[in-house]
């Protein structure tokens with residue numbers, strides 16, 4: 001038999017912050033569940049002892065997606081599982097939360113997140129050039145140019161002149177290698193180099 005609640009029900013239309021703003025407490029089991037998670041999102045708490053505790057709704061339903069990085073929230077007709085925090089909207093919770101699932105190493109930059117496949121020529125505010133948050137700043141272009149005399153003409157590998165450029169650094173990139181004046185004179189001709197910026201992630 002269902003238990004009647006004497007407290008007013010949540011109104012999701014008028015009570016925007018319905019996780020902790022409505023008097024009915026949204027039917028949550030206690031202050032440790034979605035309320036606590038929402039306070040983290042509000043910035044009031046740095047940690048939550050049990051962010052993944054299930055919410056028991058007033059009608060007896062249980063809301064729990066068993067994900068530590070989302071709150072378990074009862075709504076009048078179902079459940080919601082909003083991320084604890086995602087300021088930049090890239091779908092990842094900031095790593096500052098200290099949870100295994102919290103992997104966004106710069107929550108102020110949507111270009112920075114796990115799984116990022118693009119490389120960039122400029123650094124982010126918090127993650128430097130580690131755009132995919134794996135702890136390493138990988139360079140996109142890693143070959144050093146080779147321009148040598150060979151038995152059948154010039155042996156050439158396109159690449160950086162002398163050494164691999166650092167992230168965001170502009171340096172010379174060799175694009176051509178030819179016999180400058182006959183056999184045995186392989187070298188970089190005029191116009192055989194460009195300025196290139198190293199990209200990283």
Ligand SMILES: [Ca+2]
Pocket residue numbers: 085086087088089090091092093094104106107
């Ligand atoms: Ca984020």
Ligand SMILES: [Ca+2]
Pocket residue numbers: 088090092104105106107108109110111112113
């Ligand atoms: Ca981010």
Ligand SMILES: [Ca+2]
Pocket residue numbers: 129130131132133134135136137138201
């Ligand atoms: Ca990286």
